Amino acid sequence: MVIFLIHPLNCAAQTDNVTVPDNDPGQPDLSPHSLYAGLGYGNNMIYLGSTISQNQPYAYTTLTYGYRDMLYISLAPVHLAERNPFIAFNMTSVSFSHVFNSWFDISAASSYYHVAPSLRDTLFGNFLYTDVTFGFDWKILYSKLSAGGMFSEDNNVFFQIRNSRYFQTPGFTSKDLFFAFDPYVNLICGSLTTMETDTGSPVQISPPFWKNGRNSQHSTNTEYSSSFRCLEIDFGIPVSFNSSSFTIEAEPGYVLPLYEENEQNGTRGFILTLSLLYRISPK
Secondary structure, three states: OOEEEEEEOOOOOOOOOOOOOOOOOOOOOOOOEEEEEEEEEOOOOOOOEEEEEOOEEEEEEEEEEEEEOOOOEEEEEEEOOOOOOOOOOEEEEEEEEEEEEOOEEEEEEEEEEOOOOOHHHOOOOEEEEEEEEEEEEEOEEEEEEEEEEEEEOOEEEEEEEEEEEEEEEOOOOOOOEEEEOOOOEEEEEEEEEEEOOOOOOEEOOOOOOOOOHHHHHHHOOEEEEEEEEEEEEEEEEEEEOOOEEEEEEEEEEEEOOOOOOOOOOOOOOOEEEEEEEEEOOOO
């Protein structure tokens, strides 16, 4: 859902990565530095089993610095429909990846979400999410196993298992344009907080919302309990149009919660993200 925003270029054993080759004699030096600008739109931002856009469409811009296609630092302001101020929150992320061989790679990432002060009582509080991911290329499938921690008013652990199959068309035209496809199935497990009000009505929530839920909106007779379980399974078919300088991507998908839903959760159903990434600096 927001993976493209946070990790604009994923280094994986299965995909055709953009790498910096050894320079040939007589050829100009290739810079290890790169700079990208991007923008995107989505109908609902769902993250770790929660809709952090509260079922609203969102738009974003992003600026990303890359070093040797291994280290990326990104800043992305996000606008939510029907929310003021115009920039509801900012996402700052740092990621590092390394491909060991044709079948194994590893990456680590850290993302900080900073919310406008006037929205922290109605949207969510600031939080930091850090994870480590191991990638395994089985040729037929590419598997990613991730373990991450969320640091906010409550600290929580999440695990993800993602299976995908990347493939692309041959290049065409003199600019070597091509289409790429990366259908996937993703399973998310983590902490789920169950809230039961004094009227006996259960509501299920999960981070990055509030510590023990929206406690400012309920009576003191509300009881909370947390358990670790599978939260969500989601499916997607990212389709991208690529060249050496830009990528245009559309990702339709479907989110299926693995717990009893409540109207407040709003995570079930079709989602769509559209994004454009342009490489400012030359190769």
